Amino acid sequence: MLFHVRMDVHLPPDLDPAVRADIVAREKAYSQDLQRTGKWPQIWRIVGEYSNFSIFDVESGDELHEILSGLPLFSYMTIKVTPLAKHPSKIDD
Numbered sequence: 042m043l044f045h046v047r048m049d050v051h052l053p054p055d056l057d058p059a060v061r062a063d064i065v066a067r068e069k070a071y072s073q074d075l076q077r078t079g080k081w082p083q084i085w086r087i088v089g090e091y092s093n094f095s096i097f098d099v100e101s102g103d104e105l106h107e108i109l110s111g112l113p114l115f116s117y118m119t120i121k122v123t124p125l126a127k128h129p130s131k132i133d134d
């Protein structure tokens with residue numbers, strides 16, 4: 042199943058810089074591990090925002106929830122998930 046996910050990051054401005062750097066580094070490693078498995082095939086920065094658009098390719102909403110709730114930045118983000126279905130006008134590759 043494919044899901045479109047928007048993540049908006051809201052790190053507190055007064056967060057200790059070392060704590061911030063550690064969370065961001067762990068987020069990057071977590072994301073890149075999932076990219077290598079093919080479960081997180083797309084991630085794009087939204088221009089001008091501390092936000093991203095991502096595509097996840099997972100078995101279920103339950104699996105996506107497990108992945109998203111494991112993000113080191115999870116408690117600092119708002120997340121909007123949109124399940125995707127095949128469009129009837131899409132030509133076969």
Ligand SMILES: O=C(O)CC1=CCC(=O)O1
Pocket residue numbers: 048050068069070072073091092093114
């Ligand atoms: O910077 C972001 O958009 C948040 C994020 C998600 C995965 C990652 O590496 O950073």
